[in-house]
Amino acid sequence: GLANYILKxxxxxxxxxxxxxxRNNSDVFSKAAAEILSSNGIxxxxxxxIHPISLLxxxxxxxxxxxxxxxxxxxxxxxxxxxxxYWTDGAQVIPPHDKNIIDEVLKVKPEEVKMGDASKITIxxxxxxxxxxxxxxxxxxxxxxxxxxxDIKIVYTPIHGSGYKMVPMALRKAGFTNLTTLEGAQPPxxxxxxxxxxxxxxxxxxxxAVNKAKEIGAExxxxxxxxxxxxxxxxxTKDGSYMYLTGNQIGSIMAYYLITNKKNIKNPYxxxxxxxxxxxxxxxxxxxxxxxxxLTGFKWIADVIERDKEGTYL
Numbered sequence: 001g002l003a004n005y006i007l008k009x010x011x012x013x014x015x016x017x018x019x020x021x022x023r024n025n026s027d028v029f030s031k032a033a034a035e036i037l038s039s040n041g042i043x044x045x046x047x048x049x050i051h052p053i054s055l056l057x058x059x060x061x062x063x064x065x066x067x068x069x070x071x072x073x074x075x076x077x078x079x080x081x082x083x084x085x086y087w088t089d090g091a092q093v094i095p096p097h098d099k100n101i102i103d104e105v106l107k108v109k110p111e112e113v114k115m116g117d118a119s120k121i122t123i124x125x126x127x128x129x130x131x132x133x134x135x136x137x138x139x140x141x142x143x144x145x146x147x148x149x150x151d152i153k154i155v156y157t158p159i160h161g162s163g164y165k166m167v168p169m170a171l172r173k174a175g176f177t178n179l180t181t182l183e184g185a186q187p188p189x190x191x192x193x194x195x196x197x198x199x200x201x202x203x204x205x206x207x208x209a210v211n212k213a214k215e216i217g218a219e220x221x222x223x224x225x226x227x228x229x230x231x232x233x234x235x236x237t238k239d240g241s242y243m244y245l246t247g248n249q250i251g252s253i254m255a256y257y258l259i260t261n262k263k264n265i266k267n268p269y270x271x272x273x274x275x276x277x278x279x280x281x282x283x284x285x286x287x288x289x290x291x292x293x294x295l296t297g298f299k300w301i302a303d304v305i306e307r308d309k310e311g312t313y314l
Contacts, residue, residue: 001063002085003040003114005097008104016087017045017063020071021227023081026050026101029071033083034121039114048125050162050188052228057090058132059124062140072239075199077227078192090178091302099289105271129166133173142259153218157182157209159198160189161226180216182209192226200225200232203244210242229298248277255280259287259312267311271301289314 006014016141018034020026027050045063047055053070060068068086076082085101087093091185093101142145154176158164160249164183171179185208195205200223203210206236209221213236221234221242234242234248245253255270262268269290284291290311294300306314 001108002069003042003102004035004108005101005104006042007040009066011066012038014056014067015043015045015063015064015065017056017068018071019047019051019053019059019068021053021225022050022188022190023071024078026071026081026190029081029299030069031081032115033069033071035115035118036113038120039117042120044121045124046121048123049127049165052086052162052166052224053128054229055128055132057086058135059128060086060088061090062128062131063124072227073199074227075201075230077197078160078190089302089306091306092297092299094212094299094303095234101131105287120227124262129169133166133169137172137173140174141258143175149173150176152176152218152220153178153180153213153221153223154211155180155182155209155215155216155218157186157221157223158188159195159200159205159223159225160186161186161198161224162227163224163228164188167222167228180212182212182219185212185254194282198226200230201247202232204232206232206234206244213242234235248279250284252277252279255314256283258281259289265312265314268314269308269311270314271304273300 002056018030034046037044047058056068056070062270066088070084072084073080073082087097153210156167156179161173167226168179168181194208197205199205206221206223209223213221219236223232224230231250235245235312237243257308269292270284271292273293273294273296275296281291294304
């Protein structure tokens with residue numbers, strides 16, 4: 001269905017990037033999707049291993065793809081898997097593309113599915129990783145603060161997900177020198193054997209990391225979900241216990257930090273969703289920064305970025 005919709009766009013030499021996470025059979029499903037697209041004459045860039053979802057968005061944009069696919073079920077229980085479709089801006093599809101793609105899917109009979117031709121599949125990996133990481137470092141807001149606090153003790157867990165390689169790489173490249181990672185204790189595994197649910201916003205999912213932090217006296221605990229677009233944190237308090245932060249608290253801290261550190265920005269703005277704390281609005285208003293309120297999901301934030309060319313997205 002996606003292949004047919006792409007081919008109806010009226011152009012030629014279409015490209016699609018495909019990524020996947022650590023869920024059971026994600027690699028199998030992603031290879032099947034790649035083969036179907038290739039068999040329909042569409043060039044495919046398929047990642048060689050599990051990667052954070054941001055690497056798929058990056059591949060779509062940097063390789064000039066019309067679409068992207070991630071095989072994942074995010075932070076849902078182990079029984080699930082799913083299929084997210086992205087468009088040219090590197091964000092998940094919004095109207096009219098979402099409905100139009102599903103319309104094409106519903107028209108397809110199983111016997112019409114083309115397979116067997118992998119000639120248009122290119123494997124990607126370290127080349128895109130390195131390019132992404134170099135670009136990412138260009139967004140560091142205040143490297144001097146990292147230098148000052150470079151030895152803060154951090155414990156990171158991928159919770160059996162796709163952040164196991166790229167998150168430690170990013171932290172170390174940014175300049176943090178005292179990082180303990182739990183990819184050995186909680187390696188990529190679609191059965192998520194050490195947690196009830198791989199959602200890092202649940203304290204239970206961070207328990208092994210917090211136990212390690214207590215053992216070594218770490219100040220910060222970080223965890224990411226299977227597709228690595230959701231983060232949980234715990235902080236060491238003065239009485240020696242660990243305080244878990246909610247997503248709203250993490251977002252508010254980050255918004256405040258970016259707004260107060262990024263000076264001399266032309267028409268700065270931030271974007272929040274309708275389920276996000278109104279504290280974000282208070283922070284923006286107090287600093288004369290514009291704020292948008294959108295529907296839930298990064299795709300709607302990306303839509304604002306795409307449309308507001310006069311402002312600067314923080």
